[in-house]
Amino acid sequence: MDYCLFKIFYESFLKTDFPSAGFERGTVKYFLPERDIMDVEEFAKSLGADVFGVADLELLRDYPVYPENLLDRFTRGIVIGVRLSDAVFDGLPETRPLYAKQYQVANDMLDRMAFEIARRIEKMGYNAIPIPASKTLKDLHWGSFISHKAIARAAGVGWIGKNLLLITEEFGPRIRMATILTNIPLDPGQPIKRRCSKCRECIESCIVNALREVDFEGYPKREDALDVDRCAEKLKEYASDPDIGFMVCGICVKICPWGRTKSYMND
DSSP: OOHHHHHHHHHHHHTOOOOSTTOBTTBGGGOOOHHHHHHHHHHHHHHTOSEEEEEEGGGGTTSOOSSTTTTTTOSEEEEEEEEOOHHHHHTTTTTHHHHHHHHHHHHHHHHHHHHHHHHHHHHTTOOEEEEOSSOOBTTSSSBOSSOHHHHHHHTTSOEEOTTSSEEBTTTBTOEEEEEEEEOOOOOOOOOOOOOOTTOOHHHHHOTTOOBOOOOOSSOOOHHHHBOHHHHHHHHHHHHTSTTTOSSOOOHHHHSOGGGSOHHHHTO
């Protein structure tokens, strides 16, 4: 095909409206069948994800992230989660060493899953970056790149409880999460309202009295609802215990009624 014919063909191609999702006019590599986009959730579930959600990152443009331009190339946040053992939580505090090991395994599993999902999305022609399940940054006062909980709330996976954990209807707060930032055009979920009502069990059960009750609807300012340093000091104590070895406590996870039996919820 000579240059003139190619130019005519290409310009005609760019004016065509394709029904496939994700196509950006003038960028051939983004031509993607709808079935391939839907495959992302199926792929995540095949890797072992118990929780999957998609957030519209426009809802989080004012949320603190690191670096400050982290979200610039992305429009969607995919959150994945795995549930943790009810028996381990129900046995706390005696089972804290088991919780620490499960915490480690779940984080490693999520990091691997997020890595594989990001690779799959990039093979489709989109941008994607996996955010580790657990990675604190030294200059962010026990903060990280972005909050998985904030992504999950924006995706409608759950709501933020008075313990500042994500609470899901199915598993309560008994999950670990990771995030993939991407520009693949998945349909996002919608935030749901908080359902803690007048419950104060997490606040009253905190072993260092680090939780404070504040009035909020979406995602509260962390320093208003939690004495971060008081909580962290106790977690560092557990991390220094050779039987535990990680900054985990789990009491505010255990006590949440949404993570306990449905019969308890119906009492």
